[in-house]
Amino acid sequence: MVRSAEDRMTWVCTGEPPTARLRMTDSPSSRAMLDGGWWPTSRDPVVELCSLVTALTARRGGVIERIMLQPAAWERHPCRIGVGGAVVRVGWFATLGAELVIITGRRDLRIDLAVIAPETTYAAATAAMLAASRPANTTRPADILSVPPSPRSRPLVPDADDVAVWETEGGHFQPDRHPTAPARA
Incomplete structure (x- = not known):
C-alpha cells in the first residue's frame, strides 16, 4: 500500500x-469498563488529541504511544x-464506536475513555463524565449519554438550556439574587 505525504x-x-475537559476515576478498577470521560471542544x-495527551501525561504519567478512534x-x-516533543500514533478503526477512545502506552498503559460529542449540552456532558468516571462502573460507552443524571451530578452553574426551560415554565433566573426568607405579616 502506498501512503500519501x-x-x-x-x-x-x-x-x-485548550485544557482538556476530562474526568477520570481516582483509582482504576479491573472491574470498570471505562477509566473516565472526555468531552472535546x-x-x-x-488540537483535541494534543490537549488530551498533555492532560493524561500530567495525571497518570507514563508515555502515551497510541490512540485509537x-x-x-x-x-x-x-x-x-506531535505532543511535547514525542510522536503519538493515531489509529482509525471503523469498527470502534465513536463514543470510545483507547489510549495505550509503555508499561501496559491502557486508558479507555467515553467520548462525549462536542455539541452535547453542559448538563448532559457533566452527567456523562461523572457516570464514566465512577469506580467500578459497568456502563458501556454507547450507553453513557443515556444514563440519567444523579442528584450529585447536577452542574453548579446552570447552562443556557436550563435557564431557557426555567424561563418558559414561569420561573425567572436572577443570578445575583440570594434567596431570602418570606416576610412575616
Whole structure:
C-alpha cells in the first residue's frame, strides 16, 4: 500500500491547545469498563488529541504511544501527532464506536475513555463524565449519554438550556439574587 505525504507527516498543534475537559476515576478498577470521560471542544483531532495527551501525561504519567478512534466522528485523520516533543500514533478503526477512545502506552498503559460529542449540552456532558468516571462502573460507552443524571451530578452553574426551560415554565433566573426568607405579616 502506498501512503500519501499527508499520511506520513506528523501533525503538530501550532497554537496553545485548550485544557482538556476530562474526568477520570481516582483509582482504576479491573472491574470498570471505562477509566473516565472526555468531552472535546471540537472535532479537530490534532488540537483535541494534543490537549488530551498533555492532560493524561500530567495525571497518570507514563508515555502515551497510541490512540485509537473512530474516523466518522472527526474532521480529518492524521496518523501521527506531535505532543511535547514525542510522536503519538493515531489509529482509525471503523469498527470502534465513536463514543470510545483507547489510549495505550509503555508499561501496559491502557486508558479507555467515553467520548462525549462536542455539541452535547453542559448538563448532559457533566452527567456523562461523572457516570464514566465512577469506580467500578459497568456502563458501556454507547450507553453513557443515556444514563440519567444523579442528584450529585447536577452542574453548579446552570447552562443556557436550563435557564431557557426555567424561563418558559414561569420561573425567572436572577443570578445575583440570594434567596431570602418570606416576610412575616
